[in-house]
Amino acid sequence: MTPKTDEAFLREVDEELRRDQIVGVWTQHGRLIVGAIVGGLLIFAGVLGWRYWSHSAAEKQAVKLQTAYDSLAANKPADAKAALADLGTSGAPGYSAVARMTAANQLFNAGKTKEAAAQFGSVAGDTKIGKPIRDYALIRQTNIEFDSLAPQVIIDRMKPLAVKDSAWLGSAGEMVAMAYLRLNKPNEARSVFKTIAETDSVPESIRQRAVQGVDAVDVGTTDQKGK
Structure with missing residues (x-):
């Protein structure tokens, strides 16, 4: 008899082979697969639990702070x-x-x-x-x-924050400039005041004080030169 080689027969053979492969894999690794699935579910449940606990704890702390x-x-x-x-x-x-x-x-x-x-x-x-x-x-x-601090201590603390791209330029820069004045370094103080005055991101009130600081340093320097 002529062997049956039509498409339906080939599909049937292919399905049978796949079935045998699945059975073989399950026989050899079934426990590992179940363990991996259970482990994944436990991890997922743990993440959900941790998120709930974290949110609940944060909410309690927010309420306590408001209290x-x-x-x-x-x-x-x-x-x-x-x-x-x-x-x-x-x-x-x-x-x-x-x-x-x-x-x-x-x-x-x-x-x-x-x-x-x-x-x-x-x-x-x-x-x-x-x-x-x-x-x-x-x-x-x-x-x-x-x-109560030595001027140099103030400068060392605040100088890293008293730069043009710092969010704290105004507050830190004022203290650095004043510390330079206490050290009798008007040029350094003027430079810091000028940076503050020319930086748009600094609050207007601090910028105005910086402008006044520049003017005061210039007047003081002129007076010293005159003497």
């Missing part, structure tokens, strides 16, 4: 202090930083400048916190300590 702000607004600093202290030791770097800096502001408002500066300094040195927040904390610390 602290409400207590401050209601002139209940003791209640706010407890909430801020709890947030300050939490595992969330962002909320911890905000709580610690808020507590530092309260210390400053109470006249406890050394404690406030130390609190800002702890935030500035915490590498778990984002750099923009750490830079702000360093500016606040230096501003509070300005009168």
